Amino acid sequence: MRLVSGFIAAVLPLGPFVVYLTDSSYSPALVIFLMAVTGLLAAYGLAASSRAGAAGLFSMIISSLLLMFGTGYIPYLAGFSLGSVSATGLVWLGISIAGSVYAYFLGNAYHSVTRLSRTLKRMNYEEHDIAELGKLNSSMIAVGAGLLAISVLAYEVIAYVRLTLLKNSLLALVVFLGGYAFIMIAVRRRAQGARQLDAVRVNER
Amino acid sequence: MINMVREVVRSYSLLLAVPIFFITVAALSAEKIMVIPAIFSAFMVGFAVYADSDVEIASDFALNKERISTDGLCSGVLSLKAKGGFGVITVAVPPASYVEGDKALKYKEGLELEKGKASRVFFKGLNDLNARFTVDVKALKRGTYDFGLVTYTYHGLFGGRVIERHDDKGIRLTVLPKYKVVQRGVWRISPSSVTPRVTPNRLGPYSTDFVAVKEYAPGDPYRFINWKATARSASGQLMVNEFEREGLRNVIFLVDVGRSMRLGFSQENPLELSIPLILSLSKVLLRYGYNVGLWTSPPTGVSVMPSSGQSQFQKVLDATLEVSYWGERGIDLEDAKVLRRVISETRPLLVILTNLAVLDDGRALKATICANRMETHCRLLSRALLIDVVHDSIIIKRELAAEFPDLKLLNAGITRKSTYELLPQGIKVVTWDPVSERVGGVMARVMPLVRWYA
Numbered sequence: 001m002r003l004v005s006g007f008i009a010a011v012l013p014l015g016p017f018v019v020y021l022t023d024s025s026y027s028p029a030l031v032i033f034l035m036a037v038t039g040l041l042a043a044y045g046l047a048a049s050s051r052a053g054a055a056g057l058f059s060m061i062i063s064s065l066l067l068m069f070g071t072g073y074i075p076y077l078a079g080f081s082l083g084s085v086s087a088t089g090l091v092w093l094g095i096s097i098a099g100s101v102y103a104y105f106l107g108n109a110y111h112s113v114t115r116l117s118r119t120l121k122r123m124n125y126e127e128h129d130i131a132e133l134g135k136l137n138s139s140m141i142a143v144g145a146g147l148l149a150i151s152v153l154a155y156e157v158i159a160y161v162r163l164t165l166l167k168n169s170l171l172a173l174v175v176f177l178g179g180y181a182f183i184m185i186a187v188r189r190r191a192q193g194a195r196q197l198d199a200v201r202v203n204e205r
Numbered sequence: 206m207i208n209m210v211r212e213v214v215r216s217y218s219l220l221l222a223v224p225i226f227f228i229t230v231a232a233l234s235a236e237k238i239m240v241i242p243a244i245f246s247a248f249m250v251g252f253a254v255y256a257d258s259d260v261e262i263a264s265d266f267a268l269n270k271e272r273i274s275t276d277g278l279c280s281g282v283l284s285l286k287a288k289g290g291f292g293v294i295t296v297a298v299p300p301a302s303y304v305e306g307d308k309a310l311k312y313k314e315g316l317e318l319e320k321g322k323a324s325r326v327f328f329k330g331l332n333d334l335n336a337r338f339t340v341d342v343k344a345l346k347r348g349t350y351d352f353g354l355v356t357y358t359y360h361g362l363f364g365g366r367v368i369e370r371h372d373d374k375g376i377r378l379t380v381l382p383k384y385k386v387v388q389r390g391v392w393r394i395s396p397s398s399v400t401p402r403v404t405p406n407r408l409g410p411y412s413t414d415f416v417a418v419k420e421y422a423p424g425d426p427y428r429f430i431n432w433k434a435t436a437r438s439a440s441g442q443l444m445v446n447e448f449e450r451e452g453l454r455n456v457i458f459l460v461d462v463g464r465s466m467r468l469g470f471s472q473e474n475p476l477e478l479s480i481p482l483i484l485s486l487s488k489v490l491l492r493y494g495y496n497v498g499l500w501t502s503p504p505t506g507v508s509v510m511p512s513s514g515q516s517q518f519q520k521v522l523d524a525t526l527e528v529s530y531w532g533e534r535g536i537d538l539e540d541a542k543v544l545r546r547v548i549s550e551t552r553p554l555l556v557i558l559t560n561l562a563v564l565d566d567g568r569a570l571k572a573t574i575c576a577n578r579m580e581t582h583c584r585l586l587s588r589a590l591l592i593d594v595v596h597d598s599i600i601i602k603r604e605l606a607a608e609f610p611d612l613k614l615l616n617a618g619i620t621r622k623s624t625y626e627l628l629p630q631g632i633k634v635v636t637w638d639p640v641s642e643r644v645g646g647v648m649a650r651v652m653p654l655v656r657w658y659a
Binding site for chain 2 (some may be wrong): 060061064065067068070071072073074077083090091093095096097098099101102105108109112116120123124126129130132133135136140143144148150151152153155157159173177179180183203
């Protein structure tokens with residue numbers, strides 16, 4: 001399963017560039033060059049097992065910047081545009097950039113699991129024990145895929161409801177940041193709440 | 206609330222920037238499709254924060270037996286519960302939890318896994334973890350082992366958090382040495398004088414048989430003060446008459462814990478083979494009403510004052526659990542003084558168990574049993590019987606066992622006469638080859654000598 005997550009972490013970062021090549025007016029030479037750099041980063045990450053998430057990180061940043069310099073406020077103010085993406089291509093671009101994010105996290109997990117696997121082998125753990133790391137990988141893949149599906153679903157809900165609030169992009173930014181902070185605090189609180197609950201149980205004993 | 210936000214921001218500043226970057230891109234590019242990576246990255250960061258949170262691990266470890274004999278088995282059961290976090294937990298229970306540190310060799314040599322694994326790896330997913338496993342451990346060597354240490358290491362998914370904890374349950378495993386209880390022998394060993402069989406006193410009352418005049422020592426009766434000798438004493442020391450004491454015979458086992466006693470194999474060497482012999486001899490001697498004591502040479506703090514009765518056997522047994530090689534302990538000088546005093550007070554028969562493989566190994570022994578501590582002319586503190594436990598055939602037997610399973614060695618390689626000649630005069634030597642002669646055999650040779658000397 002570790003190899004599967006490594007493979008996904010290497011392949012997904014190429015997705016946004018494929019969309020730019022097929023469904024956009026961006027310079028193919030530029031896109032191919034960036035794609036090659038991403039590919040090299042992915043190959044190096046897999047071989048060295050140290051920077052497997054780098055390709056995902058590079059891909060998500062560069063493909064977002066390409067979009068930002070192709071459409072929206074910056075081309076409007078600067079008076080030039082790198083290119084444009086078709087309406088169909090935009091949907092796939094959004095999903096493929098999310099895929100790069102997924103690749104970034106999977107790559108980090110791949111690196112962590114590879115290191116742990118080496119440590120366990122050095123400590124003479126048996127294959128049965130090392131197989132537990134496979135469960136960790138498969139769970140990570142499943143959780144990531146589930147969250148990606150939920151994200152797409154959430155986008156569809158937002159698009160369907162057509163909230164007035166979201167028509168203003170700056171206001172949407174503020175709403176997102178508020179919601180984001182709320183998620184982080186809720187996650188942190190849950191972890192802390194579990195600790196406090198256990199501490200109470202220990203005291204009761 | 207503000208503190209919590211600060212904590213989150215401080216710990217995950219780079220990661221938190223990812224969703225903000227996407228939502229900024231969404232705002233600047235005016236493309237709402239970028240909401241997908243923004244939401245997804247927010248979820249993933251939330252997941253990473255959750256995976257990196259503290260994991261709560263609770264465990265319960267229990268042994269089915271805390272007292273077994275060598276070659277005996279005991280089972281340990283570990284129940285493990287874990288909450289929070291997302292990663293893997295490595296767990297080690299005894300003996301694997303003691304593989305590092307200064308006790309590692311003791312556990313490696315003394316205990317063996319018979320069934321199961323003492324180190325395990327568990328995946329901790331989103332659900333709470335409830336795991337349980339059993340290990341069967343075989344005891345190879347006598348001793349007292351701390352057996353309650355459970356170690357956990359939690360490795361978070363993204364490698365950001367490694368939590369290592371040690372939980373000592375305070376369990377101790379006692380591995381008793383196996384010894385032979387000899388019920389009847391060919392020897393006659395009842396003490397020649399008529400004395401009570403069991404008494405808490407080390408010695409009986411003073412007789413009228415004069416021994417010598419000596420310097421007063423605390424504990425000497427005032428009525429034995431020799432005033433004339435005191436007046437004649439140049440140093441002004443108080444002098445007392447010393448008389449023979451009636452009562453029980455005393456035997457002190459003096460076990461050499463030097464390097465030569467370790468020659469052979471970890472579970473089969475002169476020291477390990479001496480322990481069952483000491484216990485078998487103690488059992489018989491105590492049954493016949495002797496006072497039995499135990500010391501190590503050099504003194505290492507493990508000692509049993511000579512006394513009689515069945516409770517004394519338990520004391521000797523407990524002390525043998527602590528007897529280990531000299532290299533692992535320091536010399537207890539205070540204990541050496543106590544031993545000398547006990548010898549001078551009780552005048553016991555010293556039964557010395559050693560392996561005279563190298564002459565140098567006898568030096569420490571000499572320093573303990575010679576009153577004048579001189580290399581050449583040693584005046585023994587007391588009568589002594591030396592049991593020389595030879596190691597040669599232990600090694601030969603194991604090496605040849607595979608090729609010649611029915612091989613019987615007849616005192617092979619025992620040519621130590623020249624070494625014995627260098628020993629202080631007055632020591633009776635009994636050579637014991639544990640491979641070719643069983644404990645019962647050597648006891649049949651030793652017991653008449655004990656009777657004679659004690």
